[in-house]
Amino acid sequence: MRLVRQNDENRTKRTVVGGVRGALAVLAAAALAAGCAGTDSGVKGAHGPQALHAPPARALDSYASKLRVAQAARVAAAKRWGLAKTPLAAPPAPAKKPVIEARKGFEVEDQDGLPPVFTTIPTKDKVVFLTIDDGAEKDPAFLKMMSDLKIPYTAFLSDYLANENYGYFKKMQARGTTLNNHTLHHPYLPGLSYEQQKHEICGMQDVMRKQFGKRPTLFRPPYGNFNEDTLRAAKSCGIKYAPIWNEEVFVDHWEYREWDRSLHPGDIVLTHFRGREDWKGTMPDMVRRFLKKVTDEGYAVARLEDYL
Ligand SMILES: [Zn+2]
Known part of the structure; x- marks a missing residue:
């Protein structure tokens, strides 16, 4: 052109x-x-x-x-919102979606056709993705902050926490966040039979259809633990991808899957809906911590769904 x-x-x-x-x-x-x-x-x-x-x-x-x-x-x-620097704007969503494969070491024996488990998106864009799990804390200030800052994120809900206040997550969804499956009761899935796993995953698909009008295509196994039955059960009720994470951000520190402690293009970052009961701060405090490192290292926050 x-x-x-x-x-x-x-x-x-x-x-x-x-x-x-x-x-x-x-x-x-x-x-x-x-x-x-x-x-x-x-x-x-x-x-x-x-x-x-x-x-x-x-x-x-x-x-x-x-x-x-x-x-x-x-x-x-x-x-x-008290950020040290203005977050960088994400590039436009890629016209051609990257090919997503199971991360090395996270494949199952018969991976063919099963949802891949991965921790990063293959891209050269200097972007990372924020994913937020469980659903314990339901802080209205967090919704306002993310809308004001226009920072995209993806939620993975577990029903035993989300069911305390579906309305909060409906507001989140109305602001453009995709809600995804993180099981009914947050169990250690590899300890369960295929049928039990199917109940946890597909039962949550039904809850999400009823409460939020959609069956998600993304599923995250609790603790990042899964076996082949997990992926077979997930596939059976419409799950296409099983993203886990490469880094986790807390209100007062980061934890890393890899040695180098720096972000990489396409990294998926985990955090949780938590408040002062669980850690020393609020959701907005966690977001400030997250955005500081992301912006200092020259990254923007992009929408995970745009790359899938
Ligand atoms: Zn979880």
Whole structure:
């Protein structure tokens, strides 16, 4: 794809990029670089010799102004919620979804056709994914914070905790968060028979259909423990993926599956719906801890479902 844009000094800039995401990045960069002069130069460009090849100037300018407004809102929200730095904006969702395979060491003997268990998404994007489990703490400030900051996350609910207040999770769902399956009672699944596991997983699918209107396609085994029966049972009631995690964030520290203690593109980060009863702080405190490391290491938070 070729883009031609005339800047405010009437020079012509040609950029050849591959794919829509590259083009968007170039549009964004050009639009931001144009700054306040954007409108003038855009209009001149439309009448200049390159006009036939130029992208619609007004569309570009309105895109630039949208970006500026969005960025100003991010900065203000970050200040409001006491973040040290403004979180980075995630790139657009990939047009071509990555191929997800079971993580090495997490395959079962007969993996063919079963939901893969994985801890990262294969991507070069500098993004990580936030996943939040169980459902004990139901803090309204957390919902407001995540909406204000526009930080996506994915929830994995266990019914014995979610059933105390389905309404809280309905609000979460209405704000764009996908709710997923984390069993009825949070058992150690490999200690159960196939039938018992099926009850825990497929029973939760039924609860979610009834309470939230959808049967999830994502399932996370409690403690990250599973066997082949787990994956067979999950598959039997519509589960496609079994994401676990590569790092876990608490209110006061991080824990790592790997030695290097740094984030990697596509890492899935685990945390829990917990409050002062479980750890020394609130959900917003945990989010501040999470976003500090993510932003300091140059990552954005993306939506897991966009990569599946
Ligand atoms: Zn759990």
